[in-house]
Amino acid sequence: MILSSHAYLPTARKASVHFVAENWAAMGHRIHFATVGYSWLSAFKRSHRFHALRKQQNNRFTRYRENLHAGCYLPLIHGFSSSNALLRELGHQLMRRYGRHLPGFVVERIREADLVVIESGTPLAFVELVRRVNPSARMLYFCRDLLSSVGASDVLRNIERRHVGTFDAICVPSRRLGTLLPPGGKVVYVPQGVxxxxxxAADVSPYPAGSRNAVVAGDMLFDQSVILALSQAATEVTFHLFGVRWNGAAPGNVRLHGEQGFEVLAPYIRHADFGIAPYCYSDGNAYLAESSLKLLQYSYCGLPIIQPDTIATSRGNEVYYRASGESDWRGVVERALAVRHPFGGSEEIPSWRTVAERTLVSVFP
Structure with missing residues (x-):
């Protein structure tokens, strides 16, 4: 049983929890994937995804492949995190109440589960409820991010501190992230996969012949000012943004593709001239150098990567810009375009099957 803030939908972007779930199902395990953190409030902020979830998974499980069923808990309102001072306390109160109840279709699967996976974020609100429903199940904290980096509420951070030592294992994609968690947990490092x-299979390019193209996959800690500066400095390059919400009018050479399934995204990454990881940096999210999925996907395809000098990696395909104030954006683009990047994959990056196996071993040694 997996509790996740991510939606399992054919049109939704894939996070690591999706790949692990699919590989567990392929290994013969029966998987139920429940999305939490949505409600009818989501119709105003995440309308497209809300309506897709309501149509396909409204408080029920739907079979998507052998051994894998996905459903979404959709109450009238849900607990949320907010940086708005006026909404913050309301969000705290709602989060506390939200975590006290799960619908029957989820509770039934928790009762019969051998393993319950709690992903970092909103699913933490249900830790105590899961323990009461099935005290004999093993519990895995699938921690992908530092809660402070993603703006999680104080309620969720307090739950993490109180329960970090009660999980059978805490699986992290970055050793640095593991050191930043509250003390007392059984932390196991399992790197991300590709x-x-x-x-x-994405051998046909989606780009016009002879064109120059850059790609951004995902909006985590997205710094719009970086893309704006790059697009203005290199008007001959088209910048393709996936899963990114843009504020205001986008420049003519910026294409907003919205959220797409991974099979749609894959050829755009493979055939791009370079990838971009425009992370807003703070001291707490340096762990992204190890855990960033987009960095691994770009690297697998051999792309040069434009990234801030504060997220330091050592794969040899980095093209850094000064996060403290870059003065030569044209030069950054020219350095990226000058890098040869034959496609060939990387043997150093594990497959998701390997990641799924190692994740399972962390809680069932």
Missing amino acids: DGTAFD
């Missing part, structure tokens, strides 16, 4: 088969 779905090489999707990239290997």
Whole structure:
């Protein structure tokens, strides 16, 4: 049983929890994937995804492949985190109440589960409820991010501190992230993986012949000012943004593709001239150098990567810009375009099957 803030939908972007769930199902395990953190309030902020979830998974499980069913808990309102001072306390109160109840279709699967996976974020609100429903199940904290980095509420941070030592294992994609968690937990490092088969099969370019193209996959800690500066400095390059919400009018050479399934995204990454990881940096999110999925996907495809000098990696395909104030954006683009990047994959990056196996071993040694 997986409790996740991510939606399992054919049109939704894939996070690591999706790849792990699919590989567990392929290994023969029966998987139920429940999305939490949505309600009818989501119709105003995440309308497209809300309506897709309501149509396909409204308080029920739907079969998507052998051994894998996905459903969404959709109450009238849900607990949320907010940086708005006026909404923050309301969000705290709602989060406390939200975590006291799950619908029957989820509770039934928790009762019969051998393993309950709690992903970092809103799913933490249900830790105590899960323990009461099935005290014999093993529990895995699938921690992908530092809660402070993603703006999680104080309620969720307090739950993490109180329960970090009660999980059978805490699986992290970055050693640095593991050191930043509250003390007392059984932390196991399992690096992120790459779905090489999707990239290997994406042999037809979606780009016009002779064109120059850059890609951004995902909006985590997205710094719009970086893309704006790059697009203005290199008007001959088209910048393709996936899963990114843009504020205001986008420049003519910026294409907003919205949220797409991974099979749609894969050829755009493989055939791009370079990838971009425009992270807003703070001291707490340096762990992204190890855990960033987009950095691994770009690297698998051999792309040069434009990234801030505060997120330091050592794969040899980095093209850094000064996060404290870059003065030569044209030069940054020219350095990226000058890098040769034959496609061939990387043997150093594990497959998701390997990641799924190692994740399971962390809680069932």
